[in-house]
Amino acid sequence: MLGESIKGKSVVVTGASKGIGKGIARVFARHGAKVLVVGRDLKTAEASAAELVKAGGTASALAADIADWNAMQAMAKAAVDRHGGLDVLCANAGVFPQTKIEDMPPDQWDDVLRVNLKGTFLSVKACLPHLKRSSQGRVVITSSITGPVTGFPGWTHYGASKAGQLGFMRTACIELAKYGITVNAVLPGNIVTEGLAGLGKEYQDSMAASVPLRRLGDVEDIGHAALFLASKEAAYITGQTIIVDGGQILPESLDALAQA
Numbered sequence: 289m290l291g292e293s294i295k296g297k298s299v300v301v302t303g304a305s306k307g308i309g310k311g312i313a314r315v316f317a318r319h320g321a322k323v324l325v326v327g328r329d330l331k332t333a334e335a336s337a338a339e340l341v342k343a344g345g346t347a348s349a350l351a352a353d354i355a356d357w358n359a360m361q362a363m364a365k366a367a368v369d370r371h372g373g374l375d376v377l378c379a380n381a382g383v384f385p386q387t388k389i390e391d392m393p394p395d396q397w398d399d400v401l402r403v404n405l406k407g408t409f410l411s412v413k414a415c416l417p418h419l420k421r422s423s424q425g426r427v428v429i430t431s432s433i434t435g436p437v438t439g440f441p442g443w444t445h446y447g448a449s450k451a452g453q454l455g456f457m458r459t460a461c462i463e464l465a466k467y468g469i470t471v472n473a474v475l476p477g478n479i480v481t482e483g484l485a486g487l488g489k490e491y492q493d494s495m496a497a498s499v500p501l502r503r504l505g506d507v508e509d510i511g512h513a514a515l516f517l518a519s520k521e522a523a524y525i526t527g528q529t530i531i532v533d534g535g536q537i538l539p540e541s542l543d544a545l546a547q548a
């Protein structure tokens with residue numbers, strides 16, 4: 289059964305205290321993984337890990353900034369110390385302040401690239417010595433449709449960081465192939481997280497209207513794609529992307545949707 293190979297594996301999910309990462313962590317925990325829930329705020333991360341434990345899973349929390357090299361080394365060590373190894377890294381944490389070029393302070397550009405892009409590199413680098421020892425070493429990056437495929441006003445820095453993650457992935461997968469480690473990415477469309485849910489049903493409905501499947505994504509839709517890429521069955525897939533967007537990027541125009 290798909291996902292069976294995840295049972296007992298040690299999985300690190302960055303940004304698992306909220307949103308998509310929380311959904312990824314939930315899917316892995318449900319399939320029997322030992323999950324390290326990582327976020328900057330310890331209380332939120334602990335609450336997220338506690339939910340997984342309450343549902344019968346194995347999980348613990350760690351406060352760590354993915355843009356901090358020492359913190360990433362401590363994160364990898366925590367996974368090994370607490371869960372007996374490190375098999376899967378879901379490099380998911382990211383930030384997305386929305387600011388148009390004309391208004392963007394140059395420092396904000398650096399911050400977004402530092403967290404989203406350098407943070408991906410640092411988390412992979414820190415986990416690598418342990419992933420090498422796994423018989424099922426996997427890196428699953430949460431990128432986005434924004435940047436690699438589409439654009440959205442206010443997200444030049446974000447889009448550059450998300451496209452940059454794919455550039456990183458395409459060389460990382462070649463470098464790590466000799467260890468049997470695969471590196472792939474999930475590209476979410478519009479996913480309902482706590483932040484988006486707070487904007488209300490009307491707003492969500494208006495966004496869903498531009499999606500062929502007529503709904504926004506659920507955090508577990510991303511979790512299931514990540515689970516597949518981390519599974520034994522995906523052993524021969526590396527350097528690839530899966531778009532999980534309900535078909536959002538496909539209509540040529542609003543009219544193309546209206547005529548369907």
Ligand code: NAP
Pocket residue numbers: 302303304305306307308309326327328329330332352353354355380381382383384403407430431432433434475476477478479480481482483
């Ligand atoms: P979210 O709800 O804001 O959650 C972000 C998570 O990342 C939180 O757990 C946050 O916890 C953590 N985080 C942020 N900066 C961090 C840092 N420097 N170090 C460690 N943890 C950090 O965001 P989301 O919408 O779930 O997005 C998650 C990922 O999906 C991002 O990479 C984003 O680009 C991507 N994505 C999201 C969507 C969407 O529709 N939601 C679409 C496409 C792609 P703390 O604040 O406690 O650190």
